[in-house]
Amino acid sequence: MDAQVSDLTRLTAADAAAKIASGEITSVMLVEAYLERIKERDESVMAWEHLNPEYALEQARAADERRAFDQSTGPLHGVPVGIKDIIDTYDFPTENGTPAHKGRQPGEDAAIVSALRGAGAIIMGKTVTTELAVFYPNKTRNPHNLEHTPGGSSSGSAAAVADHMIPLAIGTQTGGSVIRPASFCGVYGFKLTHGTVSRTGVLMQAPPLDTLGVFANTVEDLGLIADCLTAYDPLDSWMRPRSRPRLREMALSEPPVDPLFAFVKSPAWDDYAEDTTRDAFPELVTALGEYCDEVELPSVFAEGLKMQKVIQNADIAKFYGPIAEKSPGILSDGLVERIEVGKSISAVEYNNALDVREALNAGLEEVFERYDAIITPASPGPAPKGLSTTGDAAFNAMWTYLGVPCTTLPLLEADGLPFGVQLVGARHDDGRLLRNSRWLVEHLNTSGDND
Amino acid sequence: MDAQVSDLTRLTAADAAAKIASGEITSVMLVEAYLERIKERDESVMAWEHLNPEYALEQARAADERRAFDQSTGPLHGVPVGIKDIIDTYDFPTENGTPAHKGRQPGEDAAIVSALRGAGAIIMGKTVTTELAVFYPNKTRNPHNLEHTPGGSSSGSAAAVADHMIPLAIGTQTGGSVIRPASFCGVYGFKLTHGTVSRTGVLMQAPPLDTLGVFANTVEDLGLIADCLTAYDPLDSWMRPRSRPRLREMALSEPPVDPLFAFVKSPAWDDYAEDTTRDAFPELVTALGEYCDEVELPSVFAEGLKMQKVIQNADIAKFYGPIAEKSPGILSDGLVERIEVGKSISAVEYNNALDVREALNAGLEEVFERYDAIITPASPGPAPKGLSTTGDAAFNAMWTYLGVPCTTLPLLEADGLPFGVQLVGARHDDGRLLRNSRWLVEHLNTSGDND
Numbered sequence: 001m002d003a004q005v006s007d008l009t010r011l012t013a014a015d016a017a018a019k020i021a022s023g024e025i026t027s028v029m030l031v032e033a034y035l036e037r038i039k040e041r042d043e044s045v046m047a048w049e050h051l052n053p054e055y056a057l058e059q060a061r062a063a064d065e066r067r068a069f070d071q072s073t074g075p076l077h078g079v080p081v082g083i084k085d086i087i088d089t090y091d092f093p094t095e096n097g098t099p100a101h102k103g104r105q106p107g108e109d110a111a112i113v114s115a116l117r118g119a120g121a122i123i124m125g126k127t128v129t130t131e132l133a134v135f136y137p138n139k140t141r142n143p144h145n146l147e148h149t150p151g152g153s154s155s156g157s158a159a160a161v162a163d164h165m166i167p168l169a170i171g172t173q174t175g176g177s178v179i180r181p182a183s184f185c186g187v188y189g190f191k192l193t194h195g196t197v198s199r200t201g202v203l204m205q206a207p208p209l210d211t212l213g214v215f216a217n218t219v220e221d222l223g224l225i226a227d228c229l230t231a232y233d234p235l236d237s238w239m240r241p242r243s244r245p246r247l248r249e250m251a252l253s254e255p256p257v258d259p260l261f262a263f264v265k266s267p268a269w270d271d272y273a274e275d276t277t278r279d280a281f282p283e284l285v286t287a288l289g290e291y292c293d294e295v296e297l298p299s300v301f302a303e304g305l306k307m308q309k310v311i312q313n314a315d316i317a318k319f320y321g322p323i324a325e326k327s328p329g330i331l332s333d334g335l336v337e338r339i340e341v342g343k344s345i346s347a348v349e350y351n352n353a354l355d356v357r358e359a360l361n362a363g364l365e366e367v368f369e370r371y372d373a374i375i376t377p378a379s380p381g382p383a384p385k386g387l388s389t390t391g392d393a394a395f396n397a398m399w400t401y402l403g404v405p406c407t408t409l410p411l412l413e414a415d416g417l418p419f420g421v422q423l424v425g426a427r428h429d430d431g432r433l434l435r436n437s438r439w440l441v442e443h444l445n446t447s448g449d450n451d
Numbered sequence: 452m453d454a455q456v457s458d459l460t461r462l463t464a465a466d467a468a469a470k471i472a473s474g475e476i477t478s479v480m481l482v483e484a485y486l487e488r489i490k491e492r493d494e495s496v497m498a499w500e501h502l503n504p505e506y507a508l509e510q511a512r513a514a515d516e517r518r519a520f521d522q523s524t525g526p527l528h529g530v531p532v533g534i535k536d537i538i539d540t541y542d543f544p545t546e547n548g549t550p551a552h553k554g555r556q557p558g559e560d561a562a563i564v565s566a567l568r569g570a571g572a573i574i575m576g577k578t579v580t581t582e583l584a585v586f587y588p589n590k591t592r593n594p595h596n597l598e599h600t601p602g603g604s605s606s607g608s609a610a611a612v613a614d615h616m617i618p619l620a621i622g623t624q625t626g627g628s629v630i631r632p633a634s635f636c637g638v639y640g641f642k643l644t645h646g647t648v649s650r651t652g653v654l655m656q657a658p659p660l661d662t663l664g665v666f667a668n669t670v671e672d673l674g675l676i677a678d679c680l681t682a683y684d685p686l687d688s689w690m691r692p693r694s695r696p697r698l699r700e701m702a703l704s705e706p707p708v709d710p711l712f713a714f715v716k717s718p719a720w721d722d723y724a725e726d727t728t729r730d731a732f733p734e735l736v737t738a739l740g741e742y743c744d745e746v747e748l749p750s751v752f753a754e755g756l757k758m759q760k761v762i763q764n765a766d767i768a769k770f771y772g773p774i775a776e777k778s779p780g781i782l783s784d785g786l787v788e789r790i791e792v793g794k795s796i797s798a799v800e801y802n803n804a805l806d807v808r809e810a811l812n813a814g815l816e817e818v819f820e821r822y823d824a825i826i827t828p829a830s831p832g833p834a835p836k837g838l839s840t841t842g843d844a845a846f847n848a849m850w851t852y853l854g855v856p857c858t859t860l861p862l863l864e865a866d867g868l869p870f871g872v873q874l875v876g877a878r879h880d881d882g883r884l885l886r887n888s889r890w891l892v893e894h895l896n897t898s899g900d901n902d
Contacts, residue, residue, distance in 0.1 A: 234691075241692060314798035321799065343799055347765035348772065350798035 008033035013079050013167040013221040014248075020067070020078040027060035027067075027078025031122055034080055038165045044146055046139040047160035049085040050092045051125035056080065059122045066120075075248075076228060077120030082160050082169035084153075085126040086133050086203035089113050096203050097129040097138055097153070100323050100330045110201025111233050112170065112212060119228040124166055127156025130390060132320055133172060133205055136332040137390050142184060144417050148383040151181030152390030154213070158185040161215040168225045169215040174205045174312055176379075176396025178213030179408045179422055184383035184391060186410040186418025190214050190222040190434070193427050194403030195240065197226075198233030206315035207238060208354060209308065209400055219438040222407065223248035226430070242428070250431030251438050255372070259436045261288060262295035262371035264424075267302040268394035274381030276414040281377060284411075284421065287447065292375060295367060301398065304360055307353040308401035314350045317342025361402055361427065368426040373436045378408035378420030395422065405430040407437045411444060459484035464530050464618040464672040465699075471518070471529040478511040478518075478529025482573055485531055489616045495597055497590040498611035500536040501543045502576035507531065510573045526675060526699075528571030533611050533620035535604075536577040537584050537654035540564050547654050548580040548589055548604070551774050551781045561652025562684050563621065563663065570679040575617055578607030581841060583771055584623060584656055587783040588841050593635060595868050599834040602632030603841030605664070609636040612666040619676045620666040625656045625763055627830075627847025629664030630859045630873055635834035635842065637861040637869025641665050641673040641885070644878050645854030646691065648677075649684030657766035658689060659805060660759065660851055670889040673858065674699035677881070693879070701882030702889050706823070710887045712739060713746035713822035715875075718753040719845035725832030727865040732828065735862075735872065738898065743826065746818060752849065755811055758804040759852035765801045768793025812853055812878065819877035824887045829859035829871030846873065856881040858888045862895060 008030055011019070019025045035053045042048055063078040083089060086096045088106035095101045108114075113123065128140045130153035140155035142148040143163035150159040154171025158181030161169050171178045173191045182189025190213055197212035204210060214225045227248050232241045263285045265273070273281075285292050317339045324331050324339055331339075367374065377395045384391055399406050404427050408420030423440065425433030459481055462470070470476045486504045493499055514529040539545045539557035546552045559565075564574065579591045581604040591606035593599040594614035601610040605622025609632030612620050622629045624642045633640025641664055648663035655661060665676045678699050683692045714736045716724070724732075736743050768790045775782050775790055782790075818825065828846045835842055850857050855878050859871035874891065876884030 240685075315802070318799045318802050343797060345798045346794060347796045347798050347801035348769045348794055350801065351766070351769050 009037045009164040011167065012218050013076070013216060014218070014224050016167060017076055017079050017224070021073045027063040027122060028057060030078060031056050031060040031080050031124070034124065034166055037163070041143070041163050041165060045141055045143050045159050045163050045165070047127055047156040047163065047165060049095065049126045049128045049156060052092075055091070056122060056124050063120060063122060074118065074120030075224060076116065078122060079120070079168065080122040080124035080166055081116055081225070082124050082127045082157055082166040083113060084157050084169070084171045085129045086172060087113060087170060088201035089123060089126065091123070092126050094126065097131045097133065098323070098331065100327050106201065108201065111198040111231075111235070112229050113201070115228050115231055121228070127154070127160055127169055129153050130155060131332055131335060133174065133177060133203060134316065134335055134338070135390060136334055137387055141387065142383045142417075144186060145383070148385050148417065149184065149387055149390050151184035151379070151383060153177040154181050154215070155390065157215050158182050158187060158189070161185070161217065162187045167217065168221060171213045171215060172202060173211050173213050173396065173400055174209045175308065175400060176393030178215070179396045179406050179420070180379045180391055180393055182215055182408045183378035183420030183422070188216050188219060188222050188410065189408040189420070190226060191400070191406045192226060192229070193405045193430055195238045196428070196430065197229045198231070198236045198239060200233055200235045204319050206312045208311050211400060211403070219251050219407070219409070219434055219441060220248060223251035223434050245431045247431050247434055251434035253435055255435055255439055258291060259372035259439055260370070261292040261373055261375045261440070262367055263292050264295055264297055264374045264376045266297065266376050266395060266398060267305055268398070272380045272392055272394040273377060276381040276419065277377050280412045280414070284375070287444070291443070293371070295371065297367070298363060300363070301360060303356055304398035304401050305394065307356050308397040310345055310349055310353040311401070313338055313342035314345040315342070317345070357401060357403070364402060364404065365426065368429070373433055374424040376422050376424060378422035382414050382417035382419040399424050403427055405433045407433060409437055409441055411441065460488045460615040462618065463669050464527070464667060465669070465675050467618060468527055468530050468675070472524045478514040478573060479508060481529060482507050482511040482531050482575070485575065485617055492594070492614055492616060496592055496594050496610050496614050496616070498578055498607040498614065498616060500546065500577045500579045500607060503543075506542070507573060507575050514571060514573060525569065525571030527567065527679060529573060530571070530619065531573040531575035531617055532567055532676070533575050533578045533608055533617040534564060535608050535620070535622045536580045537623060538564060538621060539652035540574060540577065542574070543577050545577065548582045548584065549774070549782065551778050557652065559652065562649040562686070563680050564652070566679050566682055572679070578605070578611055578620055580604050581606060582783055582786060584625065584628060584654060585767065585786055585789070586841060587785055588838055592838065593834045593868075595637060596834070599836050599868065600635065600838055600841050602635035602830070602834060604628040605632050605666070606841065608666050609633050609638060609640070612636070612668065613638045618668065619672060622664045622666060623653060624662050624664050624847065624851055625660045626759065626851060627844030629666070630847045630857050630871070631830045631842055631844055633666055633859045634829035634871030634873070639667050639670060639673055639861065640859040640871070641677060642851070642857045643677060643680070644856045644881055646689045647879070647881065648680045649682070649687045649690060651684055651686045655770050657763045659762050662851060670702050670858070670860070670885055670892060671699060674702035674885050696882045698882050698885055702885035704886055706886055706890055709742060710823035710890055711821070712743040712824055712826045712891070713818055714743055715746055715748055715825045715827045717748065717827050717846060717849060718756055719849070723831045723843055723845040724828060727832040727870065728828050731863050731865070735826070738895070742894070744822070746822065748818070749814060751814070752811060754807055755849035755852050756845065758807050759848040761796055761800055761804040762852070764789055764793035765796040766793070768796070808852060808854070815853060815855065816877065819880070824884055825875040827873050827875060829873035833865050833868035833870040850875050854878055856884045858884060860888055860892055862892065
């Protein structure tokens with residue numbers, strides 16, 4: 001029995017869904033396996049904020065009954081998913097990682113949670129977030145080494161997927177909160193193009209930046225879950241109606257010609273790249289040979305890092321300032337400081353930062369005319385030791401600001417800790433990014449045999 | 452000949468278009484009549500910034516030839532239109548009412564100018580605007596009394612239509628720049644719902660507020676020209692794709708039941724309503740009897756006036772601050788002061804002002820559940836004497852901020868000067884607003900016989 005349980009937690013989500021759909025396994029079996037793993041591991045990793053094993057099994061039994069009754073299964077039928085605890089769920093509290101929202105129980109689901117239920121997913125529970133999805137760490141540890149940070153702010157989602165406590169999880173990124181923890185925890189992460197996933201029912205930090213993302217153990221699984229999230233929601237004023245991408249299908253498709261990657265150090269390199277990164281990336285570029293050129297972005301892109309901070313801090317002041325005023329002493333000192341910084345940002349600066357983004361994106365489009373995707377670090381290096389910080393978002397913030405889709409692929413390792421290779425695609429070309437991500441993983445796995 | 456020329460300038464745009472379509476008159480005849488009127492009057496009124504009689508006739512001849520060739524005519528085929536000089540035209544300069552843009556020649560048309568050409572309109576010329584469409588007056592005078600202001604910022608558009616130099620004109624409103632000059636000049640004015648007309652190629656002052664509007668001599672004509680402006684433009688990030696309203700058709704339709712109006716003094720009444728207004732409106736409400744109740748908006752609406760200023764001033768600083776920096780001394784002192792005020796507005800204040808708008812609109816929707824339209828002053832009273840100011844936008848700014856559609860109907864008069872009754876409708880219910888506007892005019896004209 002133990003061996004089988006262990007096997008089930010190692011299934012990809014796509015395989016698990018296929019086996020449930022065919023009747024080879026049941027959702028109850030799958031959920032039991034993951035609950036067993038959680039029981040075994042979460043005391044150390046602490047990825048979960050709200051979990052109710054009995055309720056998870058209840059959902060799984062209902063999923064199995066629905067399948068038995070009319071054979072209908074959604075793409076995630078019976079597959080458990082973890083939800084970052086800043087995303088509203090009617091059946092779990094959503095406490096946003098702050099005592100200010102202790103016991104907060106939303107009356108309804110966020111739009112994407114409702115979409116996941118519609119796809120047949122089991123809402124396993126809520127995963128740990130940093131304080132209000134900013135930087136102040138919470139309890140989660142890196143499953144590869146408990147003395148290291150898992151990254152943040154989607155700490156629990158990344159750690160839970162990495163530790164096989166769940167095959168899929170949802171996170172959010174305003175600075176680097178999906179790609180960085182995915183890099184540190186050694187899982188696949190995918191931040192979609194800004195404005196393609198509804199944020200209705202998701203804690204607002206900075207609407208021009210806030211973006212949903214997903215965690216999984218394969219590129220195909222990233223597409224599988226992301227496909228469930230892209231319905232148009234007129235309540236999210238940053239969304240536009242557009243045809244839904246077929247992300248999983250694109251992830252599995254072959255590029256029409258071999259892709260060409262642009263290795264971009266990005267404005268963060270000089271100040272933030274650690275030695276591990278300075279060693280690994282040139283090696284990677286060499287290994288890719290004709291498939292990769294080094295490309296330098298115009299120096300104006302350095303503005304991107306600053307502009308992201310202007311928007312994030314001003315909006316942190318707007319959305320979290322009232323919490324600090326209402327409950328003095330309840331927020332971390334660091335966040336209170338950041339609120340003060342944000343209050344001093346003028347409307348002119350803020351709106352100019354939004355305009356600069358359009359100018360930079362026009363420049364970026366030229367890169368994507370020649371190159372299929374950008375290769376760049378996902379984090380300064382592997383997860384730093386200690387739990388007092390979740391690491392730096394310097395390699396993420398500019399891409400978040402630009403609204404482009406990003407993946408991180410767990411291809412690197414140093415001192416027993418994984419770290420990611422980030423791929424960046426053109427806005428609204430998320431499917432192509434997944435295709436190139438899968439291609440890169442397979443290409444390196446194959447050519448790696450010759451090393 | 453003179454009599455006939457005079458008759459043609461008195462035609463409604465709808466009648467003129469019908470006569471051109473049927474062949475009863477030609478576009479050349481119509482344009483000649485208006486050019487004659489302009490020649491006679493514009494030395495006094497000074498409504499035009501750029502006018503080229505020969506070029507207008509050239510367009511008219513081309514329109515007549517097209518009709519002769521294949522009988523095809525658009526809804527404005529051969530009808531001349533005036534365009535406020537902050538709206539780009541490839542064939543006229545667009546100088547934005549400031550010496551800073553002297554001789555500025557856009558390379559292409561604004562999206563709406565291109566749409567008007569597509570509807571067959573003759574672009575007669577560019578009408579005078581205040582400095583950068585803010586408050587500093589330009590040369591135009593009120594055609595009803597040359598010692599009085601025509602209002603602004605769409606001064607020339609309002610005066611030219613009022614003085615029968617043109618049957619239709621386009622303006623813009625960020626505070627009260629369509630409704631107020633229409634009121635002062637005694638013409639029909641219509642500011643559409645914010646976000647329903649493209650601003651691509653229109654001078655930006657404050658994108659969350661900037662709205663297109665039209666001037667005409669009947670409600671039907673407002674609908675006729677507005678119908679040409681509502682195509683979706685993805686380049687205007689405040690627009691959403693939606694089905695186009697049929698405004699002229701709605702303007703001409705009968706309400707399913709007699710409308711019920713809400714007389715709303717609005718937060719501006721106490722400080723801004725002049726005696727003429729304090730006399731006229733209660734009389735109007737009495738005359739309307741069962742068709743009108745007085746309704747008091749919750750006191751929170753007073754915020755609307757302040758919030759409009761927050762957004763307008765911050766964005767004036769953003770868009771016009773660089774002009775002041777580049778060319779010191781070129782902007783009026785008043786505008787430079789306003790830029791300084793705008794620079795000090797924080798991003799938090801600005802973004803909160805955008806949020807408050809949604810809350811107030813939710814409150815307004817309750818009013819529109821009971822009432823078909825709001826009746827409220829279009830201006831503090833008739834046009835004030837003197838040309839040093841274009842009057843106050845206090846009765847307009849809140850509605851502009853809320854994004855709701857407004858019309859002004861030239862139903863009132865004091866001391867030989869006209870002033871308007873403003874009707875306000877529910878957002879995106881512009882057609883219903885025009886229907887109720889036409890109903891009100893006809894109802895008062897009919898019942899007026901009994902006075």
